[in-house]
Amino acid sequence: MDTMKARVLRAVGNLEYCDYPMPEVKPDEVLFRVKACGICGSDIPRIFVNGTYHFPTIPGHEFSGEVAGVGDEKYKDLIGMRATVFPLIPCKTCENCNDGKYEMCKSYDYLGSRSDGAFAEYVRVPVWNLVPIPDSLSFEEAAMTEPCAVALHALRRAQIEVGDNVVIFGPGTIGMLIAQWARAWGARVLLVGTDVNNWDFIESMGFTEYCNSSKEDAIEWVKKMTGGVGADIAIEAVGIALTACNCLEAAASGGKVIFVGNPHGDFTFPQNTYWQILRKQLSIFGTWNSAYSDTHKSDWNLVVDAMAKGMIDAKKLITHKFDLETMDKGLDIMKNNSEFFAKIMVVNQ
Ligand SMILES: [Zn+2]
Ligand SMILES: [Zn+2]
Structure with missing residues (x-):
């Protein structure tokens, strides 16, 4: 055999x-x-x-x-x-x-x-x-291609627009691929991580607007960076309650929140954080896997094309x-x- x-x-x-x-x-x-x-x-x-x-x-x-x-x-x-x-x-x-x-x-x-x-x-x-x-x-x-397609699929769920302020909580592999896609789309990318992230590595990819939330209040930082408005799109790419809450807090009125990270354990939202969904009329999106078809617009074909052109590194x-x-x-x-x-x-x- x-x-x-x-x-x-x-x-x-x-x-x-x-x-x-x-x-x-x-x-x-x-x-x-x-x-x-x-x-x-x-x-x-x-x-x-x-x-x-x-x-x-x-x-x-x-x-x-x-x-x-x-x-x-x-x-x-x-x-x-x-x-x-x-x-x-x-x-x-x-x-x-x-x-x-x-x-x-x-x-x-x-x-x-x-x-x-x-x-x-x-x-x-x-x-x-x-x-x-x-x-x-x-x-x-x-x-x-697979993780790149997962990242693209997440962003496409929220119909990102040119000029959007996009804050990503969790600059890991998926988070950084989302960051690259958002940048390619003409959005401004704000990154929030902690001491576990390698900020030199993140900077080497050309992302310079970031907050180490182990040292600085992430919500205040997002507000400061957006002139007090908050982010048009807030992305949760960690899978823990703290960053999920931070996304709801950091989103602008009428903003969008995308939950990407696989959840680690149960999530509890403080009442005042939950209120943000209502008062700011947030749109919340889930994303799963990636879309696949033989059309040129499928996540998979777009990713291969973008990597070949150097749009996504x-x-x-x-x-x-x-x-x-x-x-x-x-x-x-x-x-x-x-x-x-x-x-x-x-x-x-
Ligand atoms: Zn995978
Ligand atoms: Zn089926």
Whole structure:
């Protein structure tokens, strides 16, 4: 039997590096050779706390590579195609799928959580999920398409406009990608973080208007920076109650608040903070995943285009690279926060 190298989650906390059977490719799928796969923040609880839907599973859902084989002769022209992959496999029968809103599919499969993903040499990928990338885009940058699309999707929910004051609470990977998109849109970007953030790194991306809320009152700072008005759009990209409250406080009258961060625990709003939603007639948006279709306006196609044109510099966020054998170091850095990191990438030679 043909085998490949892979990282196989056999139980919570046991991500074995081993020889594993090659994926079996169905007629509407390709055999995809993985070149680069980012470690997502969500992979840490998936590997170390909650596990996947069943064991064994190969995690990894932010990836790029090339088509190495096809399940049906009619796709043979795809062999050699460089691509990134939308990791969600929708049912295409529920009402959200019928609406083209695959990110809200009620019965989806997912490469890297429900099905085998890309911490491996090869993965099986439906033809429908392939997003071609130009030769000018490196595999590593192309593996940033998923988080870039998540960031774009969040901003598009609130219909950002040129000149908007956008404050982002949580300048992590997603927060900084949102910041880049907002800037590309002609908005002014204000960043709020804490001592855990690397402000030199943030400045090196050209963002100079920021507040370290470990040292300064973030709400007062946003008010000061906006002439007392508040932000047109406030974005929560941490997932804790404090920053959610800060967003409601920092938003201008008639402003918009976008909740992006996956919640850590329960949220309680002080009464006076909750009043802000009513008195300022705030619009609150949730965002989930990213939109995918074959039109040029889909989040995924826009991201590939923007990265190829240099509008979005996602490679700047890649701070560490490992391979399948050594990626435990990357997982440790993320799990223990033992050193500064933005995106940690697993690269196959
Ligand atoms: Zn992810
Ligand atoms: Zn569906």
